[in-house]
Amino acid sequence: MVPHTPAPCEPPPARRPKRYGRRRAVVLILVHLVIAIHIATWLLLGETLAPLELNEAMFTLELGIVTVGFIFMGLIVLSSLVFGRFFCSWGCHVLALQDLAAWLLEKVHIKPKPVRSRLLLLGPLAVMGAMFIWPQVERLAAGRPFPELFLSTDAEGFGSLITADFLRNLPGPGITILTFLVCGGLIVYLLGSRSFCRYVCPYGAVFSLADRLAPSRIRLDPGADCVSCGTCTAACSSDIRVHEEIKRFGAVVSPSCLKDLDCVSACPQGALHWGWARPSGWRSWSAASRHRRYDFTWGEELLALAVGVLGFFAFRSLYGQIPLLLAAALGILAGWATILIVHTLRRRDLRLKPFQLKRAGRIGPAGWVASVLAAAFLAFTLHSSVVRIHEQRGHHLWPHVEAGHAGSVEAGYQLMRELQWLHRWGIWTPPYVNDRMARTAILLNRPDQAVEPLERLSRQWPANARVKAALRDARAASGLQAG
Numbered sequence: 001m002v003p004h005t006p007a008p009c010e011p012p013p014a015r016r017p018k019r020y021g022r023r024r025a026v027v028l029i030l031v032h033l034v035i036a037i038h039i040a041t042w043l044l045l046g047e048t049l050a051p052l053e054l055n056e057a058m059f060t061l062e063l064g065i066v067t068v069g070f071i072f073m074g075l076i077v078l079s080s081l082v083f084g085r086f087f088c089s090w091g092c093h094v095l096a097l098q099d100l101a102a103w104l105l106e107k108v109h110i111k112p113k114p115v116r117s118r119l120l121l122l123g124p125l126a127v128m129g130a131m132f133i134w135p136q137v138e139r140l141a142a143g144r145p146f147p148e149l150f151l152s153t154d155a156e157g158f159g160s161l162i163t164a165d166f167l168r169n170l171p172g173p174g175i176t177i178l179t180f181l182v183c184g185g186l187i188v189y190l191l192g193s194r195s196f197c198r199y200v201c202p203y204g205a206v207f208s209l210a211d212r213l214a215p216s217r218i219r220l221d222p223g224a225d226c227v228s229c230g231t232c233t234a235a236c237s238s239d240i241r242v243h244e245e246i247k248r249f250g251a252v253v254s255p256s257c258l259k260d261l262d263c264v265s266a267c268p269q270g271a272l273h274w275g276w277a278r279p280s281g282w283r284s285w286s287a288a289s290r291h292r293r294y295d296f297t298w299g300e301e302l303l304a305l306a307v308g309v310l311g312f313f314a315f316r317s318l319y320g321q322i323p324l325l326l327a328a329a330l331g332i333l334a335g336w337a338t339i340l341i342v343h344t345l346r347r348r349d350l351r352l353k354p355f356q357l358k359r360a361g362r363i364g365p366a367g368w369v370a371s372v373l374a375a376a377f378l379a380f381t382l383h384s385s386v387v388r389i390h391e392q393r394g395h396h397l398w399p400h401v402e403a404g405h406a407g408s409v410e411a412g413y414q415l416m417r418e419l420q421w422l423h424r425w426g427i428w429t430p431p432y433v434n435d436r437m438a439r440t441a442i443l444l445n446r447p448d449q450a451v452e453p454l455e456r457l458s459r460q461w462p463a464n465a466r467v468k469a470a471l472r473d474a475r476a477a478s479g480l481q482a483g
Contacts, residue, residue: 020261024089028096035093039166047154047164054203055131055324056169059158062135064147066160073203080210084217088197088204089260095197097184102193102237110353114192114239116294119301120308120332121198124205127312127328131202171323179326187329190336190352193237198256200328208255212284217277218242218263219251224271235266245284246272253280300339307378308335314385319430334381337374344371387426394418394436401440412444423453431460438470447477 042048049068050056054076056069076087088095105112139146151160159165171179183196197204220226232242240254242263252263264272296304311331315322322330343350344367350358357367397415401408419437423429434457441450454471461467 020265042166050163065152080207084211084214085207086259089258101185101188112192119305123199128202128205183329211255217251219277221271231266232263235262251277253283304335307338311381320432340374390418447474450474
């Protein structure tokens with residue numbers, strides 16, 4: 001009888017997996033339940049705890065108003081300094097949307113392919129700088145002192161802790177839905193799971209810096225040996241090469257690790273766990289620079305970055321509506337759309353799951369549809385950039401016109417030209433354009449030119465008594481002049 005010789009690469013014995021994924025899903029459901037209770041309290045009582053919006057930390061840094069958002073963000077940073085980025089995967093509602101989108105896509109047999117870029121990784125740091133650092137640079141350049149911290153109430157214009165104005169810093173329902181669809185859905189399909197965290201989120205950039213100092217991380221059990229089977233890497237939704245970092249450092253050192261513990265659950269040997277370990281510092285730089293294939297050439301990277309920056313400034317506050325994070329996500333998608341067109345023209349084969357865009361040098365129907373959609377989005381981006389130029393000119397002129405400074409008449413006519421351009425060529429005329437157009441016409445003693453924008457504004461703000469009164473006065477004054 002020939003003795004049995006085991007295969008040299010036999011898989012390790014199976015073990016009962018830990019159900020961290022289900023536990024995390026339950027925790028994220030509870031997070032959304034808490035959000036619902038928060039909103040219900042405001043609707044029932046008329047006031048509640050101020051919104052836990054991290055972007056309200058900007059009011060603290062710029063104006064000195066202590067906000068709940070600033071306190072909340074400070075607590076998350078402190079926890080990240082000790083435990084790492086647990087909040088991102090166990091408490092963030094946007095990540096929950098991304099994971100839900102990825103799960104739904106897998107149910108229809110679509111596994112989003114992560115787009116691997118070098119320069120787009122600078123996105124979160126750039127947005128973080130725009131939100132938190134650049135205003136302080138402007139302050140120092142102007143010689144203004146840093147503000148003193150203080151508490152404020154609704155009666156003083158801004159409730160620090162308790163407020164009745166719960167929606168004060170939140171977009172309207174339409175923009176909110178669009179933000180969730182783009183940041184929690186579309187970007188996942190096009191750029192891969194958790195791509196919003198990887199290429200957009202400024203808060204994640206702050207938490208990742210804290211994570212580098214945290215004395216804890218996913219690590220190899222003492223005495224265990226990693227066999228480099230790659231199962232942990234396949235399970236990682238953050239596109240980290242877990243098995244390579246474990247083999248090299250004995251721990252996951254990438255600050256992109258969100259501590260969802262999926263790799264711990266997936267390890268067939270049960271050799272991974274979260275525990276205390278030396279801070280990663282900057283070791284991830286050397287780990288990330290090896291054993292990785294990027295999807296773009298350096299030329300494509302620079303092109304995508306340039307278009308992404310243009311897109312961010314084109315969409316930021318477009319029509320007075322688009323919030324910063326949605327603008328950053330749309331900018332990244334504009335860069336991706338540019339590269340999609342380049343790849344469609346240059347590559348022999350191209351696929352966007354589940355569609356084959358190009359095969360053997362021939363563009364298929366799906367490729368033409370994708371190219372047309374990408375070109376249309378880029379045309380919209382370019383048009384939006386022109387709109388933003390006229391909006392910025394109008395924002396610059398408006399204070400001079402409103403205050404009646406010297407030269408305000410000339411500035412008023414310039415402002416009217418900018419506003420009329422926005423009305424004529426913009427995709428939509430927002431309320432602020434109609435409002436300023438009417439006010440400027442009245443300040444210039446041209447009530448006849450105020451009637452039309454006031455009529456549009458009355459349809460946009462049907463319950464606004466001031467607009468109705470202004471419309472009556474403008475019609476009356478126009479009739480007297482005409483008679």
